[in-house]
Amino acid sequence: MQKSITENGKTGFHDKQILESWQKNVSPWVDAIQHKQIESRVLVTDKAIIETVISLSGNNAPDNNASGKSVLDIGCGEGWLTRALITSGLSVTGIDAVQGLVDKAKALGEGDFHVLEYEQFSDRTIPQQYDIAVCNFSLIGNESVEHLFSVLPSILNKGGTFIIQTLNPYISCGDAPYVDGWREGSWNGFSHDFCDPAPWYFRTIASWLQLFINNGFVLKAFKEPIDSSTGKPASLILVGKVVSSPVDG
Numbered sequence: 001m002q003k004s005i006t007e008n009g010k011t012g013f014h015d016k017q018i019l020e021s022w023q024k025n026v027s028p029w030v031d032a033i034q035h036k037q038i039e040s041r042v043l044v045t046d047k048a049i050i051e052t053v054i055s056l057s058g059n060n061a062p063d064n065n066a067s068g069k070s071v072l073d074i075g076c077g078e079g080w081l082t083r084a085l086i087t088s089g090l091s092v093t094g095i096d097a098v099q100g101l102v103d104k105a106k107a108l109g110e111g112d113f114h115v116l117e118y119e120q121f122s123d124r125t126i127p128q129q130y131d132i133a134v135c136n137f138s139l140i141g142n143e144s145v146e147h148l149f150s151v152l153p154s155i156l157n158k159g160g161t162f163i164i165q166t167l168n169p170y171i172s173c174g175d176a177p178y179v180d181g182w183r184e185g186s187w188n189g190f191s192h193d194f195c196d197p198a199p200w201y202f203r204t205i206a207s208w209l210q211l212f213i214n215n216g217f218v219l220k221a222f223k224e225p226i227d228s229s230t231g232k233p234a235s236l237i238l239v240g241k242v243v244s245s246p247v248d249g
C-alpha cells in the first residue's frame, strides 16, 4: 500500500470500491483471521486494541450508570474483537457492511451483529447509545469515515469514547508524499486467494487528530504500539472522548 495516485487531485478512487473489494474477499479474510496469518496482529495489534478498550471500559460510565460497558465494534469483519471483548465481560454489538462477514460472525459465536454501511449510520439507524465505539483497522475510506466521525457523538453516550486503531501514517506512507489522499491498494503479504484490492485513503497523523477535534472529541490517548521485531510502530491508536454533541449546539 505504498503508491500514491494523484493527478490534479483526481484519482478515480472512491469509497464504494472499498466495499466492492470486501464483498469479494470474505472467505480469504476469514481464513486470514482464523489461521492467524497477519503477523503484526498476532504479535502486537490485537493485544493493543483489546487492552485499550478494557482499560477504558471501567471508568467512562455516564453519571448514575455503573455499567459503562456497552461497546459498538464498527467495521467488525468476522467479529473476532467483538468475541474477545464479550469474553472480557463487555456487552458488544458488531456492525459491518458486508453480509458474508456478518453471517460468519454470527456463526462463530456470541454477539449481536448487524449489516450497515457507515454512510447509513445515524441516531435513527442505530437507536441505542454506546459507551465506547471502536474501529480496528476499519477506517479505510474518505467520505465514509468523515460521515462516521460526524454522527458518532449522537451514537455515543455523554462522555463516551471513540477508539481507533489504524495503519501508522509514518510507516504506511512509504515513499509517497506525506499528504492526505487516495492510495492504490495491495494484498502484498496476504494469501493468493485475495483479489481486487481496494484503494484506501491515506491520512496524516495531523489529519486523524483534526477529525476528532472537528467532530466534538478531545483526545484522551495517543499510542504507537511497537513491533519489537522491527523496532517500528505496528499501528496508531487514538482515543477521543465526546465533549460536545449536535444536541449541545
Ligand SMILES: C[S@@+](CC[C@H](N)C(=O)[O-])C[C@H]1O[C@@H](n2cnc3c(N)ncnc32)[C@H](O)[C@@H]1O
Binding pocket: 018, 019, 022, 033, 074, 075, 076, 077, 078, 079, 080, 081, 095, 096, 097, 098, 101, 116, 117, 118, 119, 135, 136, 137, 138, 139, 140, 141, 144
Ligand atoms: C481490515 S477489515 C477489519 C475488520 C475487523 N475490525 C478486524 O479487526 O478484523 C475492515 C472492515 O471494515 C469494513 N468496512 C470498511 N468500510 C466500511 C463501510 N463504509 N461501512 C461498513 N463497513 C466497512 C469492511 O467490510 C471490513 O470488514
